[in-house]
Amino acid sequence: MAKNQAAPLPPGVAAEPKSKLKLIILMVVALLLAVGLSVAGTWFVLSKSGGNEARPAEPAEGATSLRRAAVYEDLSPAFVINYRQGNRQRYLQVSIALMARDEERLKALRVHMPVLRNELVMLLSGQDFDSLLTPVGKEMLRQQATAKVQELALKETGHQVVEQVLFTNLVLQ
Structure with a gap:
């Protein structure tokens, strides 16, 4: 027998160890390519905005279509x-802020704050306590309060004034 002849390999053993190395290199290249594309895509999206969000736009003279910054008025003390x-006494404590532009x-509108607070007390006290326990009930109350405040503002000042009524704290007990 010849000395240069290799012994046959058992079944299931790879004939070339280089094929595993090629597979590992291919997986590493694919991973690097995926990371590179992700970084490039993120950079592209972020650079496309140009950083305009950090600087508020100055309204042009005579332009009324631009949205003004929000102004908030806290109604203190809390309601x-x-x-x-049934036989139980229950309580609602709610802190309210008005958002205007x-x-x-x-x-x-601040001149009419006693009337506004009275309208909100009447609205809040007329609610069903059980409905206020649900998120939908709270949101419906917030929308009713917004409508009530806008109606009062329109009547007293001639303008809607308030864009939203916000509940900054709401406790049910």
């Missing part, structure tokens, strides 16, 4: 409403 539910119109 506390009591409810009778025009400081001067909001200032004109």
Whole structure:
């Protein structure tokens, strides 16, 4: 027998160890390509915005279509409403803020704050306590409060003034 002849390999053993090395190299290249494409895509999207978000746009003279920055007015103190539910006494405490876009119109509405607070107390005290326990009930109350405040503002100042009524704290007990 010849000395240069290799012994036959058992079945299931790879004939070339280089094929495993090629597979590993191919997987590493694919991983690097995926990471590179992800970084390039992120960079492209972020550079496309050009950083305009950090600087508020200056309204052009005579332009009224641009949206003004929000102005907030906290209604202090918080509203506390009591409810009778069966034989139990229940309470609602809610802190409210008004969101507007025009400081001067909001200032004109501040004169009517006692009437506004009265309307909100009446609205809050007329609610069903059980409905306020659900997120939908709370949102419906917030929308009713917004409509009530906008109606009052329109009546008293001639402008809607308030864009939203926000509940900044709401506790049910």
